[in-house]
Amino acid sequence: MTISDPQPFPFSDTDDLRIEPRFEQLREKEPLCPVRLPHGEPAWLVTRYEDVKTVLGDPRFSRAEAQHRDEPRTRYHRGLPGNIMEFDPPEHTRLRRVVAKAFTARRVEELRVRAQEIADRLVDEMTAQGPPADLVAGFALPLPVTVICELLGVPLEDRARFRHWSDAMLSTTRFTPAEIDRCVEELSAYMAGLVAERRERPQDDLLGVMVAARDEQDRLSEDELVAMGVGVLVAGHETTASQIPNFVYTLLEHPDQLACLRADPDLVPQAVEELMRFVPLGSASIARYALEDVQLSGGVVRAGEPVVASNASANRDATVFTCPEELDVTRQEASHVGFGHGPHHCLGAQLARMELQVALRTLLRRLPGLRLAGTGQDLVWKSGSGVKGLEKMLVTWDAA
Template sequence: MTTPTEVRHYPFGDPVRLDPHPTAMTLLREEPISRVRLPYGGEAWLVTRYADVRSVLSDPRFSRAATVGREDVPRVRETPAMPNIPTSMDPPELTRLRKLTMTAFTTRRVQELRPRAEEIVEDMLTAMAAAGSPADLVEALALPVPVTVICEMLGVPPRDQHRFRDFSDAIMSTTAVPDEERLAAFAAVAEYLTEQIAERRAHPADDLLGALVVARDNDDRLSEDELITLGLTLLVAGHETTANQIANFVYVLLTAGEWDRLRADPDLVPAAIEELLRYIQLGNGGAFPRIAVEDVELSGTLIRAGEAVFVDLAIANRDETVFPDPDTMDLTRHHNSHLAFGHGFHHCVGAQLARLELQVTLTALLRRFPNLRLAVPADEVEWKTGMLLRGPKALPVVW
């Protein structure tokens, strides 16, 4: 049984573009289960190896619910984990919520959204072309596409969609805004959803939020707080990750010299998306601690009951025992079992929707703007800081 000797501060430092931190990469190779100290709550275990990460994510002895409301749990934010949010729940409560939403995100239902997603993307690209070169790809395309899609699914009218763009950055902040501002943004979205829920009780609607209201009122399967926080989670998580990844994908393809290759062979897009999901470091680490509810031995390391554990999905996606030549972006990589959408109990329920949006957006962008390129040198692209997710603040492009 091994015992790590050094406790490192985590996250390891400010992110540099989309690059994995060198310390994390060293730990993957030399100390895949290590000790770290978080900004709040003390020390924890950090797990970086692919097989160990999958074990933690699928083992009920590692609990997310045990972190709720506890000041002594290691974390990157001042405020402890909040209750009733799917990311802070364990089965069977989590299973109940997932069953209510998964019917809206099956492969068949998501594919039925393809024509509307294609229409949304084409309209935005037409507007971008009309406005002329240069353009900010974040503002013109990467952000509004997933916002529009998830809002339409939930039934949020167009006149209100700007609210989630205004508040979601604050909700996803770690240090970019004070915690009071983050919680105020959370409360503002919750208040809006409370109004929308009341509207659907008075006037039932055939949308996802309406379906959740029916499940709560007729079957008594969702508490009021669960209904509100589930709607909020779907709205924020349903667009933030995809919006950042659209911009990240384009940045990487343009700077790595792979844009022309995809333009010449658009059939590569689905495989390219899976490889970009694996290759790109989206998260900044430290988002979702788990607590061991009993002693667990993980690859020869004893994790005692009550100790906190973090997993690094992006670093696990660089594990050479699973991905040959992992630090090379290979758009033709086969059998790409990456962990970009998580694994186990908390595997992203919207993974198929995200894939659809990424495929539709990238395919259309390659076709409409085959000569796309950055409008500024790559090292002048400004990146978000103090956030759970990485992405450019703006991505100036010309064509």
């Protein structure tokens, strides 16, 4: 097989949380589909659960090879030189170990108390102001931003600046290429400045640990240090900030499931996993290149050919999940791939899980009857971004 007659991908440009309707057909009839993304060379798209796990986890598929190719991608910007997503093991493993201890289940549980304090303070401020309130600006964004700033050692007062830079890095069409390049340069310079400050005044935060790993142990280069800092800052808040309102919106669209959670808040951890499975955050993974011929469900991917994997489609695979199109907060089945799979499985998955659990528990407990405000302009969806989600979500709740 060769990549010929590629179809434009993503297949639709919806900004809401609807999943691509063609995925079900592709999983059944064309599990290896030729596609062309907005940038880069043509690629294969895989949509079945087992194929997605193979592409993301099998060492026969490489991320490092993308450095030498015009990799298929939805976004103009390819990431900073030296970023962890450019590497395969063992180089990837070397970089990941530098920060992995900050994101272990034990360390994340230690952060839960602080995350809860932040969540309660944000709800205090929302209730003091009274409804309607913007759940994104008032809660969903400042919660993970505050946590990652404190963990990494980034001044919280700079959040507006790095949010703008983050939006540019994740842009598909919202920013021009020149604007994206400028924002990436500014963010890189900002992080390099924080690194210089740590060298002058060492601190016991994650950035300080990373600087020490660079200067004292020679475990990463200067480019890798800056790229790692940028990656942790951006990825450390973006997923959670997007998924909190996404999850709330999805639960409001499924009132029976919301009622189930309100009746039994202990289901929240299970509900977070189900929502991660059910809610699509993006169109496809970053590309991997076959290092040798690999047999997948729909045929053979030849050595040197790129493949992109749809995690969202894999999470709706009926051969793995019972009634996959239904949201079921009591579901107990195979692991979803909402956080990826394999060596590049999301480094901050445990942190994101904890923050999402804290967010849902807090909203259920503190804002009874939480619902859309009913103003007619309650929802504003992100547009031109590689991440699906809400920019604005006006909500109200029952008086205490």
